[in-house]
Amino acid sequence: xxxxxxxxxxxxxxxxxxxxxxxxxxxIKELRSRMRGRRAFILLTIYxxxxxxxxxxxxxxxxxxxxNGFNGSANASALVGQAIFMTLSIFQLILICFIAPAATAGQxxxxxxxxxxxxxxxxxxxxxxxxxxxxxAALAYVVLMIVAAVPITAIVLMYGGATVGDIVRQQVVxxxxxxxxxxxxxxxxxxxxxxxxxTVLTYITVLALTLGTAAIFTFWTxxxxxxxxxxxxxxxxxxxxxLLYVNPGVAMLDVISNTESDPFGGLTxxxxxxxxxxxxxxxxxxxxxxxxxxxxxLGCRPVGGVDAPAEVAGAxxxxxxxxxxLTFVGLAIILTIASMRLVVxxxxxxxxxxxxxxxxxxxxxxxVGTIDDxxxxxxxxxxx
Amino acid sequence: xxxxxxxxxxxxxxxxxxxxxxxxxxxxxxxxxxxxLVGPNGAGKTTTMKILATLLAPTSGEAFVTGIxxxxxxxxxxxxxxYMPDFYGVYDDLRVWEYLDFFARCYEVPARRRPAMIGELLxxxxxxxxxxxxxxxxxxGMRQRLCLAHTLVHDPALLILDEPASGLxxxxxxxxxxxxxxxxxxxKTILVSSHILPELGEMCTxxxxxxxxxxxxxxxxxxxxxxxxxxxxxxIDIVGDDAALTAAADWLGTDQRISDVLRVQGSDGxxxxxxxxxxxxxxxxxxxxxxxxAGHTVASFTQAxxxxxxxxxxxxGQAVEExxx
Numbered sequence: 169x170x171x172x173x174x175x176x177x178x179x180x181x182x183x184x185x186x187x188x189x190x191x192x193x194x195x196i197k198e199l200r201s202r203m204r205g206r207r208a209f210i211l212l213t214i215y216x217x218x219x220x221x222x223x224x225x226x227x228x229x230x231x232x233x234x235x236n237g238f239n240g241s242a243n244a245s246a247l248v249g250q251a252i253f254m255t256l257s258i259f260q261l262i263l264i265c266f267i268a269p270a271a272t273a274g275q276x277x278x279x280x281x282x283x284x285x286x287x288x289x290x291x292x293x294x295x296x297x298x299x300x301x302x303x304x305a306a307l308a309y310v311v312l313m314i315v316a317a318v319p320i321t322a323i324v325l326m327y328g329g330a331t332v333g334d335i336v337r338q339q340v341v342x343x344x345x346x347x348x349x350x351x352x353x354x355x356x357x358x359x360x361x362x363x364x365x366x367t368v369l370t371y372i373t374v375l376a377l378t379l380g381t382a383a384i385f386t387f388w389t390x391x392x393x394x395x396x397x398x399x400x401x402x403x404x405x406x407x408x409x410x411l412l413y414v415n416p417g418v419a420m421l422d423v424i425s426n427t428e429s430d431p432f433g434g435l436t437x438x439x440x441x442x443x444x445x446x447x448x449x450x451x452x453x454x455x456x457x458x459x460x461x462x463x464x465x466l467g468c469r470p471v472g473g474v475d476a477p478a479e480v481a482g483a484x485x486x487x488x489x490x491x492x493x494l495t496f497v498g499l500a501i502i503l504t505i506a507s508m509r510l511v512v513x514x515x516x517x518x519x520x521x522x523x524x525x526x527x528x529x530x531x532x533x534x535x536v537g538t539i540d541d542x543x544x545x546x547x548x549x550x551x552x
Numbered sequence: 553x554x555x556x557x558x559x560x561x562x563x564x565x566x567x568x569x570x571x572x573x574x575x576x577x578x579x580x581x582x583x584x585x586x587x588x589l590v591g592p593n594g595a596g597k598t599t600t601m602k603i604l605a606t607l608l609a610p611t612s613g614e615a616f617v618t619g620i621x622x623x624x625x626x627x628x629x630x631x632x633x634x635y636m637p638d639f640y641g642v643y644d645d646l647r648v649w650e651y652l653d654f655f656a657r658c659y660e661v662p663a664r665r666r667p668a669m670i671g672e673l674l675x676x677x678x679x680x681x682x683x684x685x686x687x688x689x690x691x692x693g694m695r696q697r698l699c700l701a702h703t704l705v706h707d708p709a710l711l712i713l714d715e716p717a718s719g720l721x722x723x724x725x726x727x728x729x730x731x732x733x734x735x736x737x738x739x740k741t742i743l744v745s746s747h748i749l750p751e752l753g754e755m756c757t758x759x760x761x762x763x764x765x766x767x768x769x770x771x772x773x774x775x776x777x778x779x780x781x782x783x784x785x786x787x788i789d790i791v792g793d794d795a796a797l798t799a800a801a802d803w804l805g806t807d808q809r810i811s812d813v814l815r816v817q818g819s820d821g822x823x824x825x826x827x828x829x830x831x832x833x834x835x836x837x838x839x840x841x842x843x844x845x846a847g848h849t850v851a852s853f854t855q856a857x858x859x860x861x862x863x864x865x866x867x868x869g870q871a872v873e874e875x876x877x
Contacts, residue, residue, distance in 0.1 A: 186660070189657075193657035196654075197646070197650075197654045201645035204645065283639050283640050283641040284640065284643060286605075286607055286637050287635075287637070287640055290606060290607060290633075292658070292660065513607050
């Protein structure tokens with residue numbers, strides 16, 4: 169009899185630690201091949217350079233327009249800040265919508281195409297660890313891109329108009345969207361044999377989630393209100409708002425609307441109407457592009473200073489971005505679990521997290537025999 | 553306890569849609585054996601191995617590795633086997649040592665043991681000087697050996713090697729064979745497949761010849777050879793004209809132990825008889841004496857020598873005939 173493999177003699181780590189170690193194994197391997205060489209760093213540099221250029225461009229465009237002294241230059245700086253924050257947020261969101269799924273759409277299918285998946289599956293590695301490790305490794309770079317852009321976004325703090333809280337919310341939305349769309353790519357990658365097909369379906373899904381839901385929501389609402397005399401969607405019927413819970417754009421607009429200097433500004437009002445809430449306007453607020461205002465029973469008045477962004481009680485923000493972010497996190501969890509099932513060969517599907525039943529606890533082969541005596545006895549008779 | 557077989561299958565069946573890939577295979581492989589699965593492409597070797605490697609669920613039947621049921625406890629089975637598929641890829645963009653390190657982590661080899669273990673494995677497969685090379689820079693034979701090394705990182709009791717020598721040049725084949733011998737010396741049990749019997753013949757302690765999803769013959773090479781010699785192919789030259797040949801053929805046809813008489817054209821242009829004879833060498837001698845006593849002018853009476861290649865063809869050929877019958 170061969171000696172029992174030495175590994176079996178070593179005490180096993182606890183299940184969660186074992187799982188984390190397994191995820192780390194996959195991540196280390198993936199990162200070794202992904203981050204090798206200069207490519208990853210050059211790409212990141214280009215990305216950050218582009219963001220910085222855009223921020224500067226927005227400054228060049230908005231600065232002369234707001235700083236004409238007419239509105240009171242106290243708010244001019246905040247307006248520049250808001251414009252930069254808005255542009256950077258939308259630009260980053262669009263890029264993440266493209267990059268996150270691309271990073272994951274080949275993760276499993278490439279292993280199939282290159283015929284490396286069988287080697288991986290025939291190790292004791294949990295399918296759950298494989299899938300989560302792959303997702304984490306692919307998203308690590310995307311997360312790096314998102315987080316590395318924070319210092320650039322943070323220049324708006326210099327101008328005012330957006331707060332640290334706004335940047336935190338923007339980060340939450342970007343990370344949740346990256347996670348959700350990354351999981352979409354991973355799911356198709358696990359479902360389909362070919363990376364090409366997985367990539368195409370992933371992008372179709374991304375388009376459906378963004379432009380698709382927006383278009384359906386708009387047209388549904390328009391058709392539902394064809395004959396209510398143009399009272400707007402508030403009085404009439406709306407499409408189910410849950411449609412928009414999967415729309416990353418709505419979440420980001422919600423975050424941006426929080427920086428609007430006018431609490432009843434265009435975005436804020438639009439987002440409020442989308443959820444069927446009218447904002448009763450106490451008066452027509454400010455002249456175009458007016459400053460921040462504070463409202464109470466006595467009415468609204470401008471509040472001065474760049475340090476007082478428009479976090480006004482009753483503002484409609486905060487509704488969408490939380491729901492969308494939670495939806496994307498939920499989507500990621502569901503799709504990741506589905507991917508785990510798809511990685512395991514058919515008929516071999518157990519719990520992707522749980523460790524197996526122990527036939528031999530630590531002693532190796534001899535115990536195996538005593539547990540299944542039937543095996544031993546049957547063998548002798550079966551010799552041809 | 554020594555009787556726990558490393559591999560055991562009972563009535564293993566695997567059906568793909570309408571095709572029966574494995575039609576009831578029974579195997580028993582004891583500790584320390586090098587066991588060969590031989591058969592033409594599509595015979596069911598790979599499917600059997602994949603079931604043992606926990607990558608396929610059998611349609612019916614049972615498989616055990618070191619007594620552990622494969623279907624019920626795949627993870628425990630995976631800890632005890634090293635599997636090398638017939639077609640596989642490698643992670644091109646890793647270095648050789650990183651590749652082995654990755655699989656060592658997959659098999660939960662403790663960190664402090666990994667560096668020394670990787671060094672040893674590279675030595676066994678002769679890739680020590682390629683430690684820091686990228687996998688993509690390796691030749692086919694080197695990749696094959698690297699893949700073999702990866703099956704060993706967790707010191708498994710059983711190696712399942714599907715066509716480890718396929719696509720290798722003769723020199724690399726010899727090297728691969730030497731490595732397998734060395735592994736056997738280390739006490740590994742090895743289940744190895746090939747569609748070429750001679751390749752396995754010299755080193756295997758046991759062989760199962762598989763075709764159409766069934767085991768046609770199993771045992772040591774010598775046993776199989778002996779069992780086949782029972783139906784030896786006799787080559788008989790008759791002096792005389794065509795009529796003499798026909799008379800001899802008719803006479804042979806009356807013998808119960810002869811299943812088939814063929815008239816073949818030799819390379820020298822002369823006609824001769826070939827007869828499939830079911831009997832011992834003593835029976836052959838009796839047959840020859842009978843022929844001579846019956847007045848046939850026998851010039852030569854020989855048994856066609858059967859090499860491994862021929863055994864294989866014969867065994868698989870018989871199965872085809874049985875199927876047709």
